[in-house]
Amino acid sequence: xxxxxxxxxxxxxxxxxxxxxARELPLMQRAGQxxxxxxxxxxxxxxxxxxLAGPGNNGGDACEVACHLVAQGQDVRLVLSAPxxxxxxxxxxxxxxxxxxxxxxxxxxxxGQHWGLIVDGLFGIGLGRAIEGDHARLIESANTxxxxxxxxxxxxxxxxxxxxxxxxxxxxxIRASHTLTFIAAKPGLLTLDGPxxxxxxxxxxxxxxxxAITAPSGRSIARDLFAHRLHPRQANxxxxxxxxxxxxxxxxxxxGAAILAGRAALKLGAxxxxxxxxxxxxxxxxxxxxxxxxxxxxxLFAAPLTALACGPGLSMAPAAQPWVEKAVATDLPLVLDADxxxxxxxxxxxxxxxxARQAPTLMTPxxxxxxxxxxxxxxxxxxxxxxxxxxxxxxxxxxxxLKGVGTVVAAPDGRWWINTxxxxxxxxxxxxxxxxxxxxxxxxxxxxxxxxxxAAVYLHGKAGDALVRRNIGPAGLTAxxxxxEARRVFNxxxxxxx
Numbered sequence: 001x002x003x004x005x006x007x008x009x010x011x012x013x014x015x016x017x018x019x020x021x022a023r024e025l026p027l028m029q030r031a032g033q034x035x036x037x038x039x040x041x042x043x044x045x046x047x048x049x050x051x052l053a054g055p056g057n058n059g060g061d062a063c064e065v066a067c068h069l070v071a072q073g074q075d076v077r078l079v080l081s082a083p084x085x086x087x088x089x090x091x092x093x094x095x096x097x098x099x100x101x102x103x104x105x106x107x108x109x110x111x112g113q114h115w116g117l118i119v120d121g122l123f124g125i126g127l128g129r130a131i132e133g134d135h136a137r138l139i140e141s142a143n144t145x146x147x148x149x150x151x152x153x154x155x156x157x158x159x160x161x162x163x164x165x166x167x168x169x170x171x172x173x174i175r176a177s178h179t180l181t182f183i184a185a186k187p188g189l190l191t192l193d194g195p196x197x198x199x200x201x202x203x204x205x206x207x208x209x210x211x212a213i214t215a216p217s218g219r220s221i222a223r224d225l226f227a228h229r230l231h232p233r234q235a236n237x238x239x240x241x242x243x244x245x246x247x248x249x250x251x252x253x254x255x256g257a258a259i260l261a262g263r264a265a266l267k268l269g270a271x272x273x274x275x276x277x278x279x280x281x282x283x284x285x286x287x288x289x290x291x292x293x294x295x296x297x298x299x300l301f302a303a304p305l306t307a308l309a310c311g312p313g314l315s316m317a318p319a320a321q322p323w324v325e326k327a328v329a330t331d332l333p334l335v336l337d338a339d340x341x342x343x344x345x346x347x348x349x350x351x352x353x354x355x356a357r358q359a360p361t362l363m364t365p366x367x368x369x370x371x372x373x374x375x376x377x378x379x380x381x382x383x384x385x386x387x388x389x390x391x392x393x394x395x396x397x398x399x400x401x402l403k404g405v406g407t408v409v410a411a412p413d414g415r416w417w418i419n420t421x422x423x424x425x426x427x428x429x430x431x432x433x434x435x436x437x438x439x440x441x442x443x444x445x446x447x448x449x450x451x452x453x454x455a456a457v458y459l460h461g462k463a464g465d466a467l468v469r470r471n472i473g474p475a476g477l478t479a480x481x482x483x484x485e486a487r488r489v490f491n492x493x494x495x496x497x498x
Contacts, residue, residue: 005224007203008216009187009418011165012126018183018213027206028057028090031182032064034204035156038180039065039117040072042152047116048075050109050145052138053095054122054160055082060091061156061182062121067098077113080105081122081138109141118146118153120174122160125186130171131161139172146177155179158186159197166384167192167406178202184210187218190418191385191406218386218416221409221458223493225417226451229442230493239271243444246305247437248297248327249312249338250277251320257313257338257433262292264437264483265309268490270444276300278320297323307333307443311340312433321347328353333360333443333452336398337436341365344396345372354396360449361398364435370402386416399453403432407457411450421461425474426482434483435460462489 010018019027043049051066053059059082066078078098084105087095095105120142122135131139139160146153153176158164161173167188177199181189183206189198210216223230234241245265250258258275266273266289276297277283286292295303310327314320316339324343327334328350334357336344341363344351351373354361370388371378373396381388381402389402389410402408407419438460442452463485467473472481 003220004222006222006417007185007220008211009190009218009220010184010210011187011217014214014217015125015183015186018208018210021213022208027182028060028064028094030206031061031156031204032094033068034182034206035061035065035119035154035180036068036072038178038202039069039119039154040074042117042154042178043074044116044151047114047151048077049117049119050113050115051076051078051119052122052142053078053080053105054135055086056124057088057091058121058124058156059087060094061124062119063091063094063098063103065119065121065156066103067094067101070098070101070103076103077110078103078105079109079138080107081135109138109145115145115149115151117151118142120153120155120160120176122174124157125164127161127163127170131173132171136172139174143175146175152177153199155198157182158189162188162194162197164188166386167194168383169193169197173197180204182206183208184216185220187386187418190220190420191408192382192404195405218418221417221419221421221454223458226455229447229451229455232494242269242271243306243446244272244274244304245270245440245444246274246276246300246303246308246332247312247440248276248300248308248310248323249314250275250279250282251313251315251317252279252281254313254315255279255282257430259286259289259292260430260433260479260483261309261312261437261440262286263289263480264434264486265441265444266291267483267487268438268441270441274300274303274305276323278314278317278323301326305332307335307440309335309337309436309440311337312436314339316342325350325353328357331359333362333449335362335364335436335440335443337364337432338369341369342372345369351396354398357397360443361396362401362439362443362449362453363392363396363398364401364403364432364439365392366403366432386410390414390416399449401435401453401457403435409453409457417454419457419461421458422464423461423468423474425468425477426461426464428477428479430479431460431482434479434486437483438486459486459490
């Protein structure tokens with residue numbers, strides 16, 4: 001999915017409400033027609049198309065696809081995974097239309113065929129149980145055949161076996177090369193296991209305007225959410241016009257983390273960047289970036305800061321605790337990451353002080369740090385990434401970016417967003433430090449907390465994507481390269497659409 005505009009994201013219960021509101025419209029026929037159009041483009045020529053139809057309305061969508069493809073002259077095999085008598089009314093009607101078009105439903109996948117496309121219409125949104133037994137075997141066969149025959153695998157609405165709300169797998173799951181989702185995008189397609197199962201994602205609204213029917217739970221992150229902040233610099237400006245960043249961290253043997261954050265902040269346009277390093281053997285300057293001002297923590301807090309970040313390379317040493325307390329006690333916009341979050345998780349009074357802050361607080365935990373803050377296991381965080389981010393944001397009165405594939409950003413008031421930029425090459429050391437540097441640089445330049453965090457998360461991923469397009473990664477992509485590329489991408493944004 002590639003879009004310059006934020007998309008509404010709907011949970012399955014909200015989509016059911018939209019479908020109910022539009023129940024007089026031929027939504028299943030529209031879905032079938034849209035999917036058949038895409039299927040015809042994807043299908044390898046000269047080979048038959050295999051369509052798997054499940055026991056619910058997703059199976060009805062599949063029957064509609066078969067009907068349209070046969071009308072186009074395609075060679076179609078429709079496998080019905082449930083007794084015809086058990087189909088819901090709409091799906092049964094769709095099956096009847098496909099039969100009238102000449103489709104003869106089968107009970108099993110025919111042998112000896114060389115498929116040009118496989119269409120997954122087994123299970124759609126709102127799946128509440130693990131897929132097992134015959135359906136699991138059908139899914140495993142579909143995945144295997146798509147790989148063996150090197151043919152596309154198109155999922156209708158949501159890959160079967162993927163939770164469309166949370167992105168978790170429920171037993172066997174389709175590994176689609178393409179997914180056409182209907183009415184609106186769903187959060188589970190964008191986070192956790194979703195992107196690996198979905199492949200290339202397209203959205204067809206079925207001629208509806210879902211936002212006119214009901215407000216979405218969340219949105220994807222895109223430039224339009226912070227476009228009001230993207231202006232070229234004025235000629236009549238100076239370094240003081242762009243704020244002073246402070247970064248507290250860099251404990252013994254981890255000074256590099258603070259330097260990475262500092263370099264990222266400098267290259268994103270902060271007027272001045274001060275590093276307060278806890279390591280007794282801290283360097284006097286950064287030879288690769290001498291513009292950074294390396295100081296003791298005491299000297300950092302004496303500097304004229306406009307925004308502060310705390311955590312990169314901080315360590316859990318006893319000496320770090322009072323500095324985190326001091327950071328929380330400031331009236332500066334504050335970014336907390338890494339060991340600052342771990343110390344917060346171990347100190348209830350400090351967490352309470354954080355929640356009581358009047359100045360904006362932003363947090364960028366990875367799942368393990370979020371689990372410590374929530375006093376639970378990492379698996380529990382990952383089972384409900386949106387819920388975890390919202391819980392942290394509400395309890396700690398903070399804007400939270402729960403990192404990972406499909407980073408979830410949550411506001412203290414419960415609103416949430418999912419990021420769609422980034423790639424697996426960014427699973428490397430120091431990337432979180434770069435994100436911290438980008439975030440605090442936006443804050444120092446006067447951006448409000450929400451725009452700063454959304455822009456930093458999106459820009460970070462876009463920089464990684466730009467590097468991969470130039471074959472710099474994904475394997476071996478480094479955090480320092482991402483920070484450099486973020487500068488290029490951000491300046492393109494400032495110069496206007498291209």
